[in-house]
Amino acid sequence: MTALVAIGSAVIAALAAIGRLARFAGTALLRLVQPPWYPAQIAQQMWLIGWLSLPVVGLTALFTGSALAQQIFIGGSRFNAASTVPAVTVIGVVRELGPVLGGLMVAGRVASAMAAELGTMRVTEQIDALVTLRTDPFRWLVAPRILAAVLVMPALVLVSNALGVAGGWLLATQRLGFNSAQYLATTARYLEADDVISSLVKAAVFGFIIAVMGCYHGYHSGGGAAGVGRATTNAVVSSFILILLANLIITVIVFGS
Amino acid sequence: MSSPRAMPRLELAGVKKRFGARQVLDGVDLAVMPGESLVIIGGSGTGKSVTLKCILGLIPIDAGAIRVDGGDVVGLKGAALDAHRARFGMLFQGGALFDSLPVWRNVSFALGGSAADRKAAAIDNLARVGLGAEVADLRPSELSGGMQKRVALARAIAARPPIIFFDEPTAGLDPITAAVINRLIRELVSDLKITALTITHDMASVRHVADRVAMLHGGRIIWQGPLAALDGCDNPYVRQFITGSPDGPIQPLGVKR
Numbered sequence: 001m002t003a004l005v006a007i008g009s010a011v012i013a014a015l016a017a018i019g020r021l022a023r024f025a026g027t028a029l030l031r032l033v034q035p036p037w038y039p040a041q042i043a044q045q046m047w048l049i050g051w052l053s054l055p056v057v058g059l060t061a062l063f064t065g066s067a068l069a070q071q072i073f074i075g076g077s078r079f080n081a082a083s084t085v086p087a088v089t090v091i092g093v094v095r096e097l098g099p100v101l102g103g104l105m106v107a108g109r110v111a112s113a114m115a116a117e118l119g120t121m122r123v124t125e126q127i128d129a130l131v132t133l134r135t136d137p138f139r140w141l142v143a144p145r146i147l148a149a150v151l152v153m154p155a156l157v158l159v160s161n162a163l164g165v166a167g168g169w170l171l172a173t174q175r176l177g178f179n180s181a182q183y184l185a186t187t188a189r190y191l192e193a194d195d196v197i198s199s200l201v202k203a204a205v206f207g208f209i210i211a212v213m214g215c216y217h218g219y220h221s222g223g224g225a226a227g228v229g230r231a232t233t234n235a236v237v238s239s240f241i242l243i244l245l246a247n248l249i250i251t252v253i254v255f256g257s
Numbered sequence: 258m259s260s261p262r263a264m265p266r267l268e269l270a271g272v273k274k275r276f277g278a279r280q281v282l283d284g285v286d287l288a289v290m291p292g293e294s295l296v297i298i299g300g301s302g303t304g305k306s307v308t309l310k311c312i313l314g315l316i317p318i319d320a321g322a323i324r325v326d327g328g329d330v331v332g333l334k335g336a337a338l339d340a341h342r343a344r345f346g347m348l349f350q351g352g353a354l355f356d357s358l359p360v361w362r363n364v365s366f367a368l369g370g371s372a373a374d375r376k377a378a379a380i381d382n383l384a385r386v387g388l389g390a391e392v393a394d395l396r397p398s399e400l401s402g403g404m405q406k407r408v409a410l411a412r413a414i415a416a417r418p419p420i421i422f423f424d425e426p427t428a429g430l431d432p433i434t435a436a437v438i439n440r441l442i443r444e445l446v447s448d449l450k451i452t453a454l455t456i457t458h459d460m461a462s463v464r465h466v467a468d469r470v471a472m473l474h475g476g477r478i479i480w481q482g483p484l485a486a487l488d489g490c491d492n493p494y495v496r497q498f499i500t501g502s503p504d505g506p507i508q509p510l511g512v513k514r
Contacts, residue, residue, distance in 0.1 A: 120356075121355075124351050124353055125349045125350070125351060125353040126353045126354075126355055126356075128310070128315055128349065128353065129347070129349055129353035129354075129355070130355075131313075131315060131342070132313055132315075132342055132345060132346075132347045133366050133367040133412075134339050134342050134343060134367060135366070135367075
């Protein structure tokens with residue numbers, strides 16, 4: 001009986017948390033379509049999320065694309081299929097590694113920063129001050145971050161995909177003996193529009209997840225410095241899990257049939 | 258029937274607020290007349306800040322009424338709530354300045370007009386609190402605690418609200434800086450003819466700022482009267498508070514006897 005009560009309580013708490021999160025995201029989305037908007041805030045967030053994440057996303061893609069090409073070459077050589085390196089690399093990078101690793105890297109950098117910033121604003125009463133100055137925190141803080149993340153993540157993932165493929169090409173032509181022109185021609189032949197579209201859709205969804213989780217945990221932060229620390233950790237961990245779950249769902253929907 | 262002259266600018270009647278098992282406000286009755294400076298004293302954790310936040314609509318009350326200029330403000334939403342908040346300025350305990358904005362944008366946050374007009378208005382308000390134009394472009398983090406309080410004071414008065422709340426205005430300041438802030442508050446209240454509600458446990462601040470004093474204890478106003486009557490008051494709670502004696506009816510939170 002005690003176990004049933006514990007399970008029931010956990011389920012109710014989880015449903016309540018989902019409800020709070022859905023209400024938070026819904027409120028933010030509503031603010032996105034209602035004026036006033038704050039273009040300067042949106043532009044600043046696009047710069048912070050997009051431009052400043054480029055190095056970490058780009059390097060991750062470059063190294064991972066190279067490592068992927070190396071592994072495909074080793075695996076393919078076992079059954080005389082080493083020539084599949086360009087095709088499998090481009091599919092692997094564009095469909096999965098580019099968006100997922102890009103999303104995870106941005107989540108680590110941006111969701112934590114958002115949670116820490118909003119959490120600090122919460123515990124130092126800056127969010128209350130915004131309200132008393134008749135500025136809706138959802139419009140000023142949350143909506144610009146969500147819009148900026150949804151807009152810049154696809155661009156970041158495009159760069160990530162390009163650098164991932166470039167990493168594979170670089171390793172294949174410099175170490176594995178592939179002909180550069182043939183490698184690129186094969187890459188282009190096997191890359192389909194659906195791959196790119198699904199990659200961009202994933203990126204936009206991941207951007208939404210990152211911004212919502214970062215803002216949600218920061219906005220509801222409490223308990224001083226320890227509370228802000230907890231909010232930051234929760235933002236990153238929940239972003240990671242939701243990105244991987246969303247990736248699985250989108251992959252099954254787009255490529256499962 | 259009371260005449261318009263006798264109508265309080267701000268009135269609380271039977272205001273109750275509970276957080277979990279703790280009844281923080283248990284029927285607060287209070288009235289502040291136009292142009293009056295009322296100071297609420299009371300120990301830490303007695304609900305002084307909660308009272309201010311309830312009036313501003315930042316925290317919903319459980320029971321009772323809050324009236325501003327005779328109009329009930331409990332449960333206001335949307336534009337009506339914005340209009341209600343427009344009548345208030347607030348100096349937060351820690352200043353609550355926006356770290357990401359320069360001083361002049363903090364001060365002029367609630368003001369309209371072009372950037373040049375808002376900056377000029379910010380510099381005027383900074384001058385009113387004894388700060389020069391040279392601080393206008395600095396970030397709040399570049400200022401001392403006392404200067405931050407002055408900037409927060411300038412922000413609170415910038416829109417010339419008829420009512421200003423001062424939440425622990427001298428907390429964390431050295432005695433000289435605290436005296437300067439107290440004098441500024443008194444001058445602003447007199448010069449701008451505002452209604453002021455200050456909460457503090459700093460008795461020096463009380464004697465500088467108050468026309469009238471009220472003591473909050475056990476969730477209720479247990480004594481109120483003019484400043485001149487404070488020292489002659491025979492209420493044992495008030496006597497213990499103003500003398501700062503550890504012996505008396507007030508037991509600090511967390512201390513057992």
